[in-house]
Amino acid sequence: MLDSLPRNAVVRANRVFVALRKSGHVSNSRSPVFHAVTPFCRMSLCADEPGPGSGWAEPPGEHVTCAACIRRLARLRLQR
Numbered sequence: 817m818l819d820s821l822p823r824n825a826v827v828r829a830n831r832v833f834v835a836l837r838k839s840g841h842v843s844n845s846r847s848p849v850f851h852a853v854t855p856f857c858r859m860s861l862c863a864d865e866p867g868p869g870s871g872w873a874e875p876p877g878e879h880v881t882c883a884a885c886i887r888r889l890a891r892l893r894l895q896r
């Protein structure tokens with residue numbers, strides 16, 4: 817299973833996350849926010865999710881940029 821993970825996947829407390837942004841239009845004025853999302857899971861770590869009929873855009877980003885997700889990732893790391 818680990819072989820199928822994206823190379824930039826993040827593993828915290830036996831949970832796997834990848835940095836994903838919502839698909840759809842991205843305005844030029846603001847850069848897309850990348851959330852920590854478990855593969856094949858719809859809700860991100862910060863309990864955000866794409867709207868109806870939408871989804872997470874591929875490919876995963878290099879880094880999670882959502883502040884709420886980063887905070888929760890840090891908390892998971894402390895649990896080890």
Ligand SMILES: [Zn+2]
Pocket residue numbers: 850851852860861862863864882883884885
């Ligand atoms: Zn988030």
